[in-house]
Structures are given as C-alpha cells and as structure tokens.
Amino acid sequence: TTDEIEDEDIGWLKELSQSYDDSCALVINEEEDADQSTSNSFSFLKHDDNEICFDDEDNANEKQDKPQETETKSCQELQDKIKDKYATLKKTIEIIDAPAMTSKSPRRSKRSSGNKKTSIEPTSRNSVENGLIEKNKPGLSFYCRSANESPKFLRTSLKDKSRNGLDDVVLKNDVKQTKNKPNVKQVNFQSDAEQVRFDNEDTTRSVKTIQRDTIKLNTNPSLYKLQSMQSQSIRHTLSGMERHYVTNARPTLGDNIYLLSWLCSWLPQQMTMELPPPIFKGIPLEKVDHVKQDYKNIVDFYETIEPLLYHQVWNEMYLQYVKEFRRGAKHITLLRETIEHVPTRIFQNSKKRLFRIQCSIKNTISKWLQEKQILLLTFSPVSAETSPFECFAYMIAIDRHSNNTSFDLNITLDVVSEKELTLFPTRVEIHAQILTRVDMNHWKGVLLRCGNNPLSRTFLNPVNIAEPPLIRMRDLENVGTCTLGQKHVASTFLDVCLENDRKLVLVDAPAGTGKTTAIVKAIENLLLYSHPSPHHRILVFGSGVGSMDEISGQLINLRKSLASQAQKKKIKFLRLDDSQDAEVKTYTCAEFIQSDLKGFKKEALENPDVLKWRRDKISDLISKEPDKQSPYCQSLMKAMKDVDNYPEANVLSKDFHLYFFKNQKLALIDKADIMCCNLKELLNLENCNYINVNSQRKTTVCIIEDANQCTDLDLSLILQLHIDKLILIGDSTVDAILPFACLYKKNFHWNLFKRLIRAKAASHSRKQMIPVVKLNHIHRGTSTLRRNIMAVFGHSGTMEGDPKSSNVNFMDWCVIDHRLEGVVAPSASDKTIRIKSCDQEASLVVNIAIEVKNKYPHLSVVIITPFDNQKAVIARTVSNKHEEIPGIWVSSVTEFMGRQADVVIFSTKLPYALTRSVLEVAFTRARSSLIIVGNFSTHFARNPSYTGIEWAKVLEISKNTRSLRTVGHNFDLENEKQALSLILK
Incomplete structure (x- = not known):
C-alpha cells in the first residue's frame, strides 16, 4: 500500500527534483539495473474518475495462487499524501489525465527477498518492445511543475531501444493475476521518452510531437536511477x-x-x-x-x-x-x-x-x-x-x-x-x-594565399635565411643618454631600413635593458634625420597591452618634444586598437573618427558645400559596386539619403555612421607614418586591406615587440601585409607564459623568434648569417637595483644607475617576509591546490603604497602581482581605504610589461610558483625603489625544493645588505605609519 512506501524508495527522485531548476515528472515505475537485478519502485494507476488503484506486489508468488484485494484511495487523498511527502520541493503537484499505453498491472518485487523475475516477465517485455500498446486509452501522470508552467506529458518511445546500447530502464508489464482484478490502465515512462504536447480539446485523437533527435540520459554511477526519468523541460537539442x-x-x-x-x-x-x-x-x-x-x-x-x-x-x-x-x-x-x-x-x-x-x-x-x-x-x-x-x-x-x-x-x-x-x-x-572572431578556414586560406610572400620562407625554413653582415655603424642624431648597446640597436635599425639588400634583423634583449627606448630613438632618426629623406612607414605590433601602451606613450612624447611643426608632420602617430592609457587613448582610431564626425556635423550646418562633397564621394563608391543589390551597396544608398536630408532631418542613421567610420579609418591609416596595434587586429581583413593601400608608395617597416611571446600563428598574420623590412624584438632566454606550456614536454619549438635564434647558432658552419643585436646591460633603476638584479639573474652591465629622487628616505631594495596569512604551503605531491589571494598581504602592500604616495606625491607608485585573484583583492582594498588615490596603479605583472614606475611594490603571494620570466619582468620595472613582499619563510621552510636559484639569491642579498624585514602575526595592519617604517633606511 502507499503507507508502506519508504522514503528511500523515492528519495532519489526528491534529490533529482531539488538538483535541477527544471521540472520533472513525478512518476516512478519498476526498473531494471545493469546487472539485470530488480529494484523497488511503485506506480500510481487510474481506476476510474474518482479512485486510484495501487497494486502492491511484495509477495508476487503468493498472489498468483489466490485472489487479491486492491486497496483504493481517492485522488484527493493520494494527492495530499504526495504533497506532504514532497512539500520541500516548492512545486505545484497536480494530477493530469493524459493518453497512456495499456498494460497489465505492474508488480513490485520485495527488496529483501532478492527474487529474480519470473518466466512470464520477459514475455511481457517483448510485448512492450514489439509495440503491443494501445495509445488511445486515458491514464494518470503525476507531474511536478512550477506555478507559471503549462502542463506537459510524456509518452514512451521504444523504436531505437535495441540499438541504443544503453543499460536503460525497461518497464515490465505482467499478465493478469486474476479475472477479478479491475481493468487498470498505466502511463509508462522510459529514459528514451519523447516530449509531446496534446490538444486540450481532444486529448485522445490529436498528438503534436516536437521534432527532435533521440535524446539519451547519462549512465552516471552515482545517480544511476536517474536513467528512468527524463526532464520535462528538454526543448532543444543541438x-x-x-x-x-x-x-x-x-x-x-x-x-x-x-x-x-x-x-x-x-x-x-x-x-x-x-x-x-x-x-x-x-x-x-x-x-x-x-x-x-x-x-x-x-x-x-x-x-x-x-x-x-x-x-x-x-x-x-x-x-x-x-x-x-x-x-x-x-x-x-x-x-x-x-x-x-x-x-x-x-x-x-x-x-x-x-x-x-x-x-x-x-x-x-x-x-x-x-x-x-x-x-x-x-x-x-x-x-x-x-x-x-x-x-x-x-x-x-x-x-x-x-x-x-x-x-x-x-x-x-x-x-x-x-x-x-x-x-x-x-x-x-x-x-x-562577438568583438572579434577567428574563422579557422579563413586563417588557413590566408596562409595559402600568402605562399608567395617573400617573408613566408622565413617561417618555413629559417635555417636557410641568409642576410648580409653588418659592416658599419651609421651616425645617429640626438642620442641623449643612450647606452652603447642602444646606439648599436638604433644604428642596425637604420642600416636595415636604408639598405635594399637587407630584410630581417633580430634584437635579443632581456627585460629592463632599454629596448623600447632604443627602438623609439631609431624611429626618430629614420623619419627625421635620414638623408635623403626616405618615404618610410613604421608598423609596430605586439601581443601585450602594456608593452604597446609603453612604446605608444614614448612615441607620443617624442612628437610633442619636437619644436618644429614641419618635423611634427613627419611623425603622424595612430593607435589602431584601443588602449588602457588615458593619453594614448586620445590618439586611437576611434577617438579621431568621433572627433571628425563632430566636426563634420558642425561644418555641414555652416557650409552646404561639405554635404555636396560628401554626397559625391558616396555616389562614387556606389558606382564602383558591381552588385547594386548587395547589402553594402544598399547601406551606401541609405547613407546618401541621410546626406540629402541633413540638416533638415538632423538625424544620421547607422548606415551613414558605418560609411563614415570606414572612410575615415582608411584615410587615417593611409596618412599615418607610425601605427601601433595588437597582432590580433590583423584578423580583421578590412584592417589589412587598408594598411596595404599605400604600400606601393612607402617602404613598410614592421616591428614585432616581445616576439618571444607570440606564437607562430600570431606572427603569420603579418604575411597578409606587404612588408619590406622585418625587425623582431624579444628575449631568447624567457619562455612565454602560455596555456599550452605542457607541450614543452615534447620539445615543441613553436616560436619563430626562437627558431631564428637557433638557426643563427646553426648557420656558422654554412657561413650564413642572420643579424642579431644583443642588449645585455640593465638600463633601468638605481645603481643598487642594477647591482642586485645583475647578481640575481646573471646579467652584465655598468654599475652606474639612474639618480634617485632627492629627499627620499626609503631603501632602493627591500624584501618583506611576513607571516600574516598563516597558510601552510601544499606538499610536493599536491602542487595543484594553490591559494592565489591573501587579504592580509593585500592590506600590507596597500598601506605601504598609500604612505609612500602621501609622503612623496611626486613619485609614481605601482602594485604588481602575478595572480589575477590577488590583483582583484588589492584593487578592492585600495577602493575600500580611499575612493581614489592619484598616482597609485594596481596591475598584473603581464599587464605592466614594458612599463616603469618610480616605486614598484611586488606582491608575490606564492613565490615558489613564479618562473624566471615573471621575476625578470617584475624586478626590472622600478626606477627608484623595488619592494618585494611575500611569505617566504613559511613556504620555503616547508617546501625547500621550491626554492629556485633566483629566490635563494634574493634572500641572500637582502640578508647581506640588511634590507630584509620580518613581519609577524601581531603586526597591526590598521597602522599605516608602521607599514612605512618597514622600508625606511
């Protein structure tokens, strides 16, 4: 009887209903597990309009010998019982009449007996599989649904049952046990059930089946019984x-x-x-x-x-x-x-x-x-x-x-x-x-079309690349404080650009050696001081936002520093993509176009000839279109109507804005002498076409910044451009931080820059040469910073550093070893669990930054960290303490690559997890002071194998120079003055 149904019999259904937001049918039938053993279940059966019959079959063998009495309960009584049992589901449970398939009364085997099915059950199964089912008889379904949903029904589909290959639940229908048993109809369910919708007017004749493919449910070991149910809310397959x-x-x-x-x-x-x-x-x-x-x-x-x-x-x-x-x-x-x-x-x-x-x-x-x-x-x-x-x-x-x-x-x-x-x-x-997208077939098509590009052989077989050796140093103008190595880079740059028989040069420079300054100085000499004046165009590409912003900022400052207006006209700078730097953003393509659009609207009101000139331009574009019904041509026609109705209508549609954007973008790219952008912008074929427009009139020099961080496929995008000279700048000693670092296990040489460096080393025996200019001297930082960085990484260079700002009373180099977080480092066998954020460390570095900025407002301060989680915590801490602090940046190490600041505070969080490339970038960003913060003693004491040679030297140097500070658990994080005392001399 229904009173004998135990919670565990239907507990899995309750778990299912609570696990999903979607509604599910509340109907349970006898099922068969993968091992062909029978598990308990029950069914609700409709006897007539007012009563429901439940057939208990705990003692199936005895019921075959003697008549049985079927216990009946009213619909309302049984519905109330179900509602009480599933009150926590927060669903509306109702009884719905639906077309059903006839079967004999189902049976329920006893859990404790463990008896197998009788010989008549396979016969019943075969009868179901053979389709001996009447679909026009009414049945009963219990359905859990949300209050705002319309009723839905399930019916059984057994068409592909034999070839599905699943251990699906097979519903068993037994023969009559006695002639005195009432004629009972049942709704059968299976994991391959189809979802159908029935006409409310005539549920026995009209059936509308939702068109779909077969849907199967996962055979999950932990929720195996879920096979017998199929969600009612399945609406769409792939x-x-x-x-x-x-x-x-x-x-x-x-x-x-x-x-x-x-x-x-x-x-x-x-x-x-x-x-x-x-x-x-x-x-x-x-x-x-x-x-x-x-x-x-x-x-x-x-x-x-x-x-x-x-x-x-x-x-x-x-x-x-x-x-x-x-x-x-x-x-x-x-x-x-x-x-x-x-x-x-x-x-x-x-x-x-x-x-x-x-x-x-x-x-x-x-x-x-x-x-x-x-x-x-x-x-x-x-x-x-x-x-x-x-x-x-x-x-x-x-x-x-x-x-x-x-x-x-x-x-x-x-x-x-x-x-x-x-x-x-x-x-x-x-x-x-979708802001940008990659069509793999399009990418492949681009490469196939670029097979005749002279640079393609550089990608395919760099070992056979032969370039004439560098013979002489060219004279430079306005070199300023450039080192000998930077002058060599600039001179080589000029030699490659001005000699017709040279196409390629590599610049191998670690972080902090001043390669950005050298390139800017080389561009200045090429565009301003070369005689005779050449017609060159400079394209600067890179993979990092920080490095692109840094070189863009220096080029903008170079243009501003020129006194002559004639010289400024020779350096027209354009940033094709967006920028995070406020000053560089004013030189982006989008900002220029918005400014031009405002100017057009204002001038059109004052001078009608402007509208006539613009209309003639659009009409000329329409006449060149072969297909007048194409979407582009139709859009131009709408733009021309806007011009005709302006300024009376005083409204310009999106079609005119699209035309104006494309036209102005082409003009800006065509006039630019220097253009910077991310390599990903070359995925836009329109950008490549615009860049190639004036390639016949000017010699195109392509510079790839941080080429060691770019994959071969990224670099291959430049094959779409008509390039005369190629300069690759990178660090051959640093591996890129890439998602597929596991491929290094198979000795993947995926990077063109490194393949060219390898080819350079292998080419001596064949007397072939690839020009490589090396920068080894650290260019940034005070003499103390340079000496310590060279000791850590083994770089060479002069001890003379940048002069430190006057009246600054804190150390150039400081390491703070704190024990605030109280986190035990993971064991060597469990390296994957890493807590990549720490609130206490974030509070400490923010306190230091605030106090430095308050005491020395003229200094630029940045907090960098290698982890995005820690960066978010630090940024939140800064905003909580002060709404806005001018001059304090919060950045990741990768984002800050190529930039510099007076004071750099390095929040390591997990020092043992950092690679040499991350440390090299972080340590070489500071001009005056570098402050390194981390829980070194705790992590390295418990994991001595994590202590790399770089960190061992960092701690050794800090101890010897008395620049190591220790912060215990009792340190007052609310006392900002105490934080400043850590870095004072």
Missing part, C-alpha cells in the same frame, strides 16, 4: 538549435554567443586515487605532431601549428569568462577571438559550430583540482523569431564513459555522436557580444 539558421548563415559582428556547459562525472577510481588523474589540454599530446624546425610548404606549417591555436583560444576565452564572472556580470564580453568549428571527424561535415574551453573543478572529496568542466559556445543570430532563452542550454552529461581515468571532450566527440548529447535549458540568460 539539432533543434540549428533550425533557426538561414542557409550558409555566418556569425557576424553584434551576434550573440550562448554558452553551454558540460560537467563530467568523477568515476569511483578517480575519487580514491592517491595522485591526481592526468590533465588533458583539449587535444592529447600523443595525437599532436611535433612542431618542426622547418616545413615543406605553408600547408604543412598550418596543419602542424593549428593545435596550438586551439589551446591559445580556449585559454584566452576562459580567462575573459572568469574575469567577467567574478564581477557578477550576466552579460559576458569576450574580448578575444572565438573559433568556429570543432576539429573532430563527427562534426566536420555538420552545420553545427561548437567551441570549447576547459577549466578546473574539485573532485567530490576536494582532494585536487582537475580540468573537468568544459564550456561550449554556439552562435545564434539575433532575430525577432529567436529569443536567447530558446537557444541557451546547460549540457549535463555525455552518454558514455571513457575508458581513461579522466575525460577529454575531444576524444569523446570522436566516439560519441551528436545525438547522444543531453541538453537541459537553464533559467539564466548569459550571452556575449
């Missing part, structure tokens, strides 16, 4: 999402991206393993070819390097997603590129475009972090017929388990068809604007 697409529809600027999430299950063996399971980075290493030193052709180059792009894209998108998620933003802006297809056999011929990112989660016992959750993205053009909710889903599982001890989606998609993906819509709208 195929369903595609029905809104127009033929050959492509995502465009302004479309929305919707995120799908896949969270794998932890297998039992994973939960008990002593060591973490292996972590895959998307494509398994054993399936990726070695990056070669040289390639046969551009196709060979692309196919070998392509996997690296996927790793790079996933990492950049995920980092941006995490940053936006921490801010609590529902509308996620992806500032990086996306990719348009999954490189698997199953999806290559499909219209679907799936995009993957990996992140880390904890296992059930919180033992390690492991990459398990994968975010998938799919495009859906915005239209009136399609709402964001309809196309956004949360993917909970994939039907099959991998034989490996960890999951990898790329492998899974090769063996699991797209029909086996289970999707559940969520209640939250998360969408993102």
Whole structure:
C-alpha cells in the first residue's frame, strides 16, 4: 500500500527534483539495473474518475495462487499524501489525465527477498518492445511543475531501444493475476521518452510531437536511477538549435554567443586515487605532431601549428569568462577571438559550430583540482523569431564513459555522436557580444594565399635565411643618454631600413635593458634625420597591452618634444586598437573618427558645400559596386539619403555612421607614418586591406615587440601585409607564459623568434648569417637595483644607475617576509591546490603604497602581482581605504610589461610558483625603489625544493645588505605609519 512506501524508495527522485531548476515528472515505475537485478519502485494507476488503484506486489508468488484485494484511495487523498511527502520541493503537484499505453498491472518485487523475475516477465517485455500498446486509452501522470508552467506529458518511445546500447530502464508489464482484478490502465515512462504536447480539446485523437533527435540520459554511477526519468523541460537539442539558421548563415559582428556547459562525472577510481588523474589540454599530446624546425610548404606549417591555436583560444576565452564572472556580470564580453568549428571527424561535415574551453573543478572529496568542466559556445543570430532563452542550454552529461581515468571532450566527440548529447535549458540568460572572431578556414586560406610572400620562407625554413653582415655603424642624431648597446640597436635599425639588400634583423634583449627606448630613438632618426629623406612607414605590433601602451606613450612624447611643426608632420602617430592609457587613448582610431564626425556635423550646418562633397564621394563608391543589390551597396544608398536630408532631418542613421567610420579609418591609416596595434587586429581583413593601400608608395617597416611571446600563428598574420623590412624584438632566454606550456614536454619549438635564434647558432658552419643585436646591460633603476638584479639573474652591465629622487628616505631594495596569512604551503605531491589571494598581504602592500604616495606625491607608485585573484583583492582594498588615490596603479605583472614606475611594490603571494620570466619582468620595472613582499619563510621552510636559484639569491642579498624585514602575526595592519617604517633606511 502507499503507507508502506519508504522514503528511500523515492528519495532519489526528491534529490533529482531539488538538483535541477527544471521540472520533472513525478512518476516512478519498476526498473531494471545493469546487472539485470530488480529494484523497488511503485506506480500510481487510474481506476476510474474518482479512485486510484495501487497494486502492491511484495509477495508476487503468493498472489498468483489466490485472489487479491486492491486497496483504493481517492485522488484527493493520494494527492495530499504526495504533497506532504514532497512539500520541500516548492512545486505545484497536480494530477493530469493524459493518453497512456495499456498494460497489465505492474508488480513490485520485495527488496529483501532478492527474487529474480519470473518466466512470464520477459514475455511481457517483448510485448512492450514489439509495440503491443494501445495509445488511445486515458491514464494518470503525476507531474511536478512550477506555478507559471503549462502542463506537459510524456509518452514512451521504444523504436531505437535495441540499438541504443544503453543499460536503460525497461518497464515490465505482467499478465493478469486474476479475472477479478479491475481493468487498470498505466502511463509508462522510459529514459528514451519523447516530449509531446496534446490538444486540450481532444486529448485522445490529436498528438503534436516536437521534432527532435533521440535524446539519451547519462549512465552516471552515482545517480544511476536517474536513467528512468527524463526532464520535462528538454526543448532543444543541438539539432533543434540549428533550425533557426538561414542557409550558409555566418556569425557576424553584434551576434550573440550562448554558452553551454558540460560537467563530467568523477568515476569511483578517480575519487580514491592517491595522485591526481592526468590533465588533458583539449587535444592529447600523443595525437599532436611535433612542431618542426622547418616545413615543406605553408600547408604543412598550418596543419602542424593549428593545435596550438586551439589551446591559445580556449585559454584566452576562459580567462575573459572568469574575469567577467567574478564581477557578477550576466552579460559576458569576450574580448578575444572565438573559433568556429570543432576539429573532430563527427562534426566536420555538420552545420553545427561548437567551441570549447576547459577549466578546473574539485573532485567530490576536494582532494585536487582537475580540468573537468568544459564550456561550449554556439552562435545564434539575433532575430525577432529567436529569443536567447530558446537557444541557451546547460549540457549535463555525455552518454558514455571513457575508458581513461579522466575525460577529454575531444576524444569523446570522436566516439560519441551528436545525438547522444543531453541538453537541459537553464533559467539564466548569459550571452556575449562577438568583438572579434577567428574563422579557422579563413586563417588557413590566408596562409595559402600568402605562399608567395617573400617573408613566408622565413617561417618555413629559417635555417636557410641568409642576410648580409653588418659592416658599419651609421651616425645617429640626438642620442641623449643612450647606452652603447642602444646606439648599436638604433644604428642596425637604420642600416636595415636604408639598405635594399637587407630584410630581417633580430634584437635579443632581456627585460629592463632599454629596448623600447632604443627602438623609439631609431624611429626618430629614420623619419627625421635620414638623408635623403626616405618615404618610410613604421608598423609596430605586439601581443601585450602594456608593452604597446609603453612604446605608444614614448612615441607620443617624442612628437610633442619636437619644436618644429614641419618635423611634427613627419611623425603622424595612430593607435589602431584601443588602449588602457588615458593619453594614448586620445590618439586611437576611434577617438579621431568621433572627433571628425563632430566636426563634420558642425561644418555641414555652416557650409552646404561639405554635404555636396560628401554626397559625391558616396555616389562614387556606389558606382564602383558591381552588385547594386548587395547589402553594402544598399547601406551606401541609405547613407546618401541621410546626406540629402541633413540638416533638415538632423538625424544620421547607422548606415551613414558605418560609411563614415570606414572612410575615415582608411584615410587615417593611409596618412599615418607610425601605427601601433595588437597582432590580433590583423584578423580583421578590412584592417589589412587598408594598411596595404599605400604600400606601393612607402617602404613598410614592421616591428614585432616581445616576439618571444607570440606564437607562430600570431606572427603569420603579418604575411597578409606587404612588408619590406622585418625587425623582431624579444628575449631568447624567457619562455612565454602560455596555456599550452605542457607541450614543452615534447620539445615543441613553436616560436619563430626562437627558431631564428637557433638557426643563427646553426648557420656558422654554412657561413650564413642572420643579424642579431644583443642588449645585455640593465638600463633601468638605481645603481643598487642594477647591482642586485645583475647578481640575481646573471646579467652584465655598468654599475652606474639612474639618480634617485632627492629627499627620499626609503631603501632602493627591500624584501618583506611576513607571516600574516598563516597558510601552510601544499606538499610536493599536491602542487595543484594553490591559494592565489591573501587579504592580509593585500592590506600590507596597500598601506605601504598609500604612505609612500602621501609622503612623496611626486613619485609614481605601482602594485604588481602575478595572480589575477590577488590583483582583484588589492584593487578592492585600495577602493575600500580611499575612493581614489592619484598616482597609485594596481596591475598584473603581464599587464605592466614594458612599463616603469618610480616605486614598484611586488606582491608575490606564492613565490615558489613564479618562473624566471615573471621575476625578470617584475624586478626590472622600478626606477627608484623595488619592494618585494611575500611569505617566504613559511613556504620555503616547508617546501625547500621550491626554492629556485633566483629566490635563494634574493634572500641572500637582502640578508647581506640588511634590507630584509620580518613581519609577524601581531603586526597591526590598521597602522599605516608602521607599514612605512618597514622600508625606511
């Protein structure tokens, strides 16, 4: 009877209802596990309009010998009982009449008896599988739903049952036990159930089936019984999402991206393993070819390097997603590129475009972090017929388990068809604007078209690159305080630019050696002081925002320092992309265009001839268009109508703004003598076409800043440009901080700059030469800073440093060892758990920065840290203490690359986790004082193996020079004066 139903019998259903926001059917039937053993379940059966019959079958054998009495309860009584049992679900439970399939009364086997099914049960199963079911009889379904939902129904589909290959729940229908038993009808459910909607007027005749592919539920070991249920809210599969697409529809600027999430299950063996399971980075290493030193052709180059792009894209998108998620933003802006297809056999011929990112989660016992959750993205053009909710889903599982001890989606998609993906819509709208995107096929097409570019052989076979040796030093003007090495760089730069037989030069310079100053001085001499005056155009590209802002700022200051207006006209600077620096931002393309648009509107009101001239320009563009019905031509026609109606209408449509933006952008790029931007801007084919417009009139010199931080595919984007000279600047001793660092295990030589350096070393025997200019002297910092930095990293250089600001009473070099956080460093066998933020350390560095700024307002102060988590904590601490403190920056080490400040406060947080490249950048940013803060004693005492040679020298130098300060647990973080006393001499 219903009174005998125990909570554990239906507890899993309660757990299911509480786990998902989606509604689920409240119907439970007898099921069969994978081992063919029977588990308890029950069914509610409709007898007539007022009563419900429940058939108890705890003693099935005895019931076959003697008649049974069926206990009946009223609908209202049973409904109240269910409501009481599931009161915590906060759902509306109701009884709904629905078409059902006939069956004999189900039976319920006793849990304690462990009896197997009788011989008649397979016969009953076969009868169900053979479709001997009446679909026109009424039945009863208990359905949990939200108050604002309309009723939905399920019906059983057994068509593909035999070939599904799943251990699905099979519903059993037994024969009549006695003729006296009432004729009972039942609603059957199965994990392959279809979702259907019934006409309210006639539920026995009209059935509308939602068109979809087969949906399967995950065989999750921890929630195995969930197989018997299928969510009522499944609205769209991957195929369903595609029905809104127009033929050959492509995502465009302004479309929305919707995120799908896949969270794998932890297998039992994973939960008990002593060591973490292996972590895959998307494509398994054993399936990726070695990056070669040289390639046969551009196709060979692309196919070998392509996997690296996927790793790079996933990492950049995920980092941006995490940053936006921490801010609590529902509308996620992806500032990086996306990719348009999954490189698997199953999806290559499909219209679907799936995009993957990996992140880390904890296992059930919180033992390690492991990459398990994968975010998938799919495009859906915005239209009136399609709402964001309809196309956004949360993917909970994939039907099959991998034989490996960890999951990898790329492998899974090769063996699991797209029909086996289970999707559940969520209640939250998360969408993102596409700012830039990467079409992999387009990228490949670009490389194939660039096969005849003279620079392509540099990428394919750098060993055979031969350049004439440098013979003489060219005279320089206005060198100022440049060192001998910087003069050598500038002289070599001029020699390459002014000699026709030279195309390539490398500048190998560690951080802090003044390579940015040398390049700016070289550009100044080329554009202003070369005789005869050459027609050169300088393109400066890079991968980091900080380095681009630093070199842009120096070029702007150079232009401002020129007294002659004629000289200023020779240095027209343009920043093509956006900038984080306020001064550089005024020289961006977008700012210039906005200023020109305001000027046009004002002048058009005063001079009608301006409108006539603009109309003639648009008319000329329309006449050159071969297809007058093209969207671009139609947009130009609308823009011309705006000009005709202006200023009477006093409104300019988006079509005119689009025309004006493109026209002014072309003019700005064409007139610019120096242009800076990120390499990613070359993914926009329009930018490349604009840059190539005046390539025949000027000699194009391309400078790649921080070339050692750029992948081969990033650098290959310059093959779209008509470049005459190429200068690569980087540090050959530093490896880039990249998401696919695990590929180093296979000796990947992925970077063109390093391959050219290697080719230089190998070319001596064949008497071939690649010009390489080296900078070894630290250029920034006081004599104390330079001496300590050279001792730590082994650089050479002069001891004469920059003079320190007068009346400054704190140390040039200071190391603060604090014990505020009280965090025990992880053991060597568990390196993946790292707490990358500390509030106490953040408060300490902020107190120091505030006191330094208050006492010495003329000094620039920056707080840098290698971790984004710690950066967010520091920024929040600064805003809590003071709303705005002019002159104090908070930045990550990567963002501050290429910049400098008077006082640099370095919050290490996890000193043992930092690489040499991070330390080199951080230590060489200060002009006057470097303050290093971290919990060194605690971490290194418990993990002596983490103490690298750099940190050992840092601590040794600090002890010998008496610049090591210790902060205990009792340090008063609220006393800002006490914080300043730590760095005083």
